[in-house]
Amino acid sequence: MGFKELVKEDQRLVILRSLQEMPGYEANESIIDCCLDAYGHKISRDAVRVHLSWLEEMALISLRELSGCKIATLTGRGEDVSTGQAVVPGVKRPRAQ
Template sequence: MSTTFSRHVEEDARLIILRELHVQSDGRLNDGVLCHVLESFGHNRSREWVRTQIHKMAELGAVATTEAGSVVVAQITRAGVDHVLRRSKIEGIKQPSLGV
């Protein structure tokens, strides 16, 4: 897979994760559930790959993370919400389309 295509896949997956966190009543999901969400959108990746995306999104300020035993829990931040709602742009996460 080319570097450009890999970056596109990662940015798309990060947007899917943010959108799913945004619709949760408490804005949180664990990495196992997010694996299943991504699979439903055609991203069949390992749990470790999903964790890498979550940690990258934490570096970007889009999510906060906590660990519960061997599970990583992601919670959307205000910056993440603003990105999903197109009020701001976070580089490294695909920009949502207008019909969010």
């Protein structure tokens, strides 16, 4: 696996873990972008949307749109992946605590 793929997997895990910490397990794409930035992933808003779409396809989040802004909500399966209880290829597995 190449470096780019490792970075993508980590970005997806950061998104899931960030949603896990949010009230109602949801956040808009702007907040998610800020969370990624805080963890050293300075990426475009378009790249954030691509990750959100991919995570929705994997049933790890659900998406809705409000005034042109995507809002992501963590699913039960997404929570399992973010805690390491389930594994999905394409999402970094969290380290043991």
